[in-house]
Amino acid sequence: MKTWPPCSSSLTTELSSLPVNSQLPWLREVGERRIWPIRNEWFRSARLAQYPLLGSPETWLLLGGRGAGKTRTGAEWINGLARSIPPFAGHKHFRLALVGETLADVRDVMIEGISGIATISRRERPRFEASRRRLVWKDGQVALMFSSEDPESLRGHQFEAAWCDEVAKWRHAEDCFDMLQFGLRLGQRPLQLLTTTPRPTRLLKRLLADPMVVKTHMTTQDNSANLAAGFLAAVERRYAGSVLGRQELGGELIEDRADALWSRDLLEKVVVSVPRELKRIVVAVDPPASSRKTSDACGIVAAGLDGEGRAVVLADATLRGAQPRRWASQAVALFHSLQADCLLVEVNQGGEMASAVIRTVDPAVPVKAVRARRGKWLRAEPVAALYQQGRVLHAGRFAELEDEMCDFGPDGLSNGRSPDRVDALVWAVTELMPDHAAEPRIRELR
Structure with a gap:
């Protein structure tokens, strides 16, 4: 060169x-x-x-x-x-x-x-x-x-x-x-x-x-x-x-973060064409605490379950600095365009308000509230393991989502910010594959 x-x-x-x-x-x-x-x-x-x-x-x-x-x-x-x-x-x-x-x-x-x-x-x-x-x-x-x-x-x-x-x-x-x-x-x-x-x-x-x-x-x-x-x-x-x-800004080629859960090489291997048939489709929303331009983005990720029981990421429609009604409309539009079955909303930070805003956009959309009881890293680990097993695929490339995934570290941050796309991804995959995305627990026998 x-x-x-x-x-x-x-x-x-x-x-x-x-x-x-x-x-x-x-x-x-x-x-x-x-x-x-x-x-x-x-x-x-x-x-x-x-x-x-x-x-x-x-x-x-x-x-x-x-x-x-x-x-x-x-x-x-x-x-x-x-x-x-x-x-x-x-x-x-x-x-x-x-x-x-x-x-x-x-x-x-x-x-x-x-x-x-x-x-x-x-x-x-x-x-x-x-x-x-x-x-x-x-x-x-x-x-x-x-x-x-x-x-x-x-x-x-x-x-x-x-x-x-x-x-x-x-x-x-x-x-x-x-x-x-x-x-x-x-x-x-x-x-x-x-x-x-x-x-x-x-x-x-x-x-x-x-x-x-x-x-x-x-x-x-x-x-x-x-x-x-x-x-x-x-x-x-x-x-x-x-x-x-x-x-x-600098136009530098940044290599993978050593302690990240995902790597570029791994994500290159999971890219497929959009499956013709999916058994179930969900849209996951990780709402921001505010709508200021400097606030966290509203993570909006859609995924489906194929005939072989694998999760397939279909879309990343994440928005930053958007008013609640705008990102709610974005999520509802994605729900309808994919003919999804359910819209998931994390309710830890203003999620109840998010559910209400979504219903004002379209009261017929089925909304399921989900609550995080563990940290971001712990919730993401079992999902990352499914990627390693070839059980999560991507229907195309999602550059911004992949950037977050490859810089998501044990501190729960990506590029020093909240990983809103990753959060939405984890919720979507966990909903589609609850038996596999849940963290295994060791019980003590008495």
Whole structure:
């Protein structure tokens, strides 16, 4: 694996101080192989990390924190390939792929988001054909939309280039990535850009170990000039020094916590497709004590019991900083969408109020109150043992839930906070498998 650049400082700092006729020689000294003339206003303010200065690598892995500029780079890259804009392309690319975690993510982030392709295209804006799931430029260039939820949808297609966003969150990551590789077969040098906040998934580790992959690293702080005033101070105050902060702001790849109940390798092995038939489905809710933005999240996790007696995690609809009626509506909507049998609510902290709020949203929903009599770690241990035995599966990937699980330690915290998603997960699995998820007790014989 190659790394570019040595740091992600802004080009503008040095470049803007030089005369125009001196800027290109300076850039030639910076680049290791080649550099194209800068024709576009964004390239005058972009940071060095947002340029493929190693000669447009065939596989470019861009790791970064939240708000570091990954989406903007991907959008400019695709637009540059389609329109033949240096430094991203020397000719027009006509067959492109856009792959995200879900089709909604492709539309809402990669295409129509604030930094999406349609938004940043200053001239020759492509036409978004939602019904056909594609972007079309005026000269016939086409970018097709794909979701990691359906790797088979990539079968039969072929491309010159692909932008893959948030690959560390993909549902069927390796299957989707592998199917894409078979489709990258047009042109002399098919290209792919992978943008993501790093998580130690099997696919990401595989890419980092590949000597042909060029890696770029960016932090949230690097993009401070384009972020809201006060945002950085707030997140630094809240997350500085934490594992979550290092991952989400620093863009670091954080390995598993040694004393956690779950590991990434274990969670990679339990991913399956959604079963066709489930004997029972429950939605578990771990309500927060308050609705402030800094308070605990409302954990909302759904799971079902398959024909072989295994629990299958179906959804993570957790909300943070939401008013009671909003998270109650979210839980009820998930209950109905999955045609669940029961809605579980933990009543230790305001749970009676939570049950009442849920009934105001839909009085017909069957609500079961559950009360914790042991600590979080003790309640989670038997559930973690079921994972080890292959008796709990995940119907896809749940990135935020997996992050909590892999940092959940004996102190009952995950990333220094209450593990609300894990709490809801434990309640759901315990309800579905009460005989197996209960902690065994040793009785003294007299």
